[in-house]
Amino acid sequence: MSLTKAERTVILSMWDKISAQADAIGTEALERLFASYPQTKTYFPHLDLRPGSAHLRVHGAKVVAALGDAVKSIDNIAGALAKLSELHAYILRVDPVNFKLLSHCLLVTVASHFPADFTADAHTAWDKFLSIVSCVLTEKYR
Amino acid sequence: MVLSPADKTNIKTTWDKLGGHAGEYGGEALERTFTSFPTTKTYFPHFDLSPGSAQVKAHGKKVADALTTAVAHMDDLPKALSALSDLHAYKLRVDPVNFKLLSHCLLVTLACHHPAEFTPAVHASLDKFFSTVSTVLTSKYR
Numbered sequence: 001m002s003l004t005k006a007e008r009t010v011i012l013s014m015w016d017k018i019s020a021q022a023d024a025i026g027t028e029a030l031e032r033l034f035a036s037y038p039q040t041k042t043y044f045p046h047l048d049l050r051p052g053s054a055h056l057r058v059h060g061a062k063v064v065a066a067l068g069d070a071v072k073s074i075d076n077i078a079g080a081l082a083k084l085s086e087l088h089a090y091i092l093r094v095d096p097v098n099f100k101l102l103s104h105c106l107l108v109t110v111a112s113h114f115p116a117d118f119t120a121d122a123h124t125a126w127d128k129f130l131s132i133v134s135c136v137l138t139e140k141y142r
Numbered sequence: 143m144v145l146s147p148a149d150k151t152n153i154k155t156t157w158d159k160l161g162g163h164a165g166e167y168g169g170e171a172l173e174r175t176f177t178s179f180p181t182t183k184t185y186f187p188h189f190d191l192s193p194g195s196a197q198v199k200a201h202g203k204k205v206a207d208a209l210t211t212a213v214a215h216m217d218d219l220p221k222a223l224s225a226l227s228d229l230h231a232y233k234l235r236v237d238p239v240n241f242k243l244l245s246h247c248l249l250v251t252l253a254c255h256h257p258a259e260f261t262p263a264v265h266a267s268l269d270k271f272f273s274t275v276s277t278v279l280t281s282k283y284r
Binding site (some may be wrong): 001124128138139140141142 | 143144266270279280282283284
């Protein structure tokens with residue numbers, strides 16, 4: 001699966017708006033994740049995950065920043081996220097199922113912040129993009 | 143996820159040991175899939191799916207032959223399975239979830255018939271192999 005030219009354009013054109021609200025979007029996506037899928041909290045015993053917590057904001061910002069790196073190198077996401085890929089493979093070991101859950105929450109968050117932009121085509125582009133990122137982050141597991 | 147040299151050796155060695163029974167095992171894996179996961183039957187409204195069905199046996203042989211081809215071309219699966227990939231993308235459109243179910247049943251079938259070969263390491267290699275084939279077959283969906 002790879003992104004078509006049109007899909008790349010959609011992602012790049014929406015990215016500025018998204019990164020302008022990076023903290024809010026990252027935090028909200030994580031809040032949604034932990035609320036809808038409480039089992040995902042098990043990966044963060046060391047963080048305060050209550051809504052509004054500083055930890056959530058910091059971690060949310062990190063996640064969106066990493067997505068930004070992938071967007072900037074959209075033709076070579078594997079290269080851009082190589083270190084993160086190793087982190088997930090050798091240290092974090094987040095079960096791949098959870099990437100779909102976080103991707104879903106990111107899509108819901110982006111959709112709710114930018115409803116006019118989040119057309120069916122944009123939705124597809126972002127879903128494919130997050131799928132590719134998830135693949136990259138889990139490809140060194142075994 | 144990449145097949146290591148050790149994985150490839152495990153896969154080739156195991157497949158050679160199947161001794162011409164691959165077709166039979168393909169049929170059994172399909173029967174197991176339809177029995178354990180009845181939703182998978184929806185893709186075969188044109189088949190007789192009762193136990194012992196000749197159509198299921200024939201289809202099992204088709205699946206096994208494709209896997210045998212894949213084993214012979216592990217270094218270039220996208221090219222070797224390109225036609226099958228197109229078929230699944232544009233005609234069959236089997237939901238990707240189902241590839242995991244069939245892969246599971248293939249593993250169970252092989253484990254039943256070749257318990258001595260089916261060590262944890264071989265199990266892991268075969269699981270990676272079926273995952274990789276599944277990814278290729280769903281890579282052109284969108």
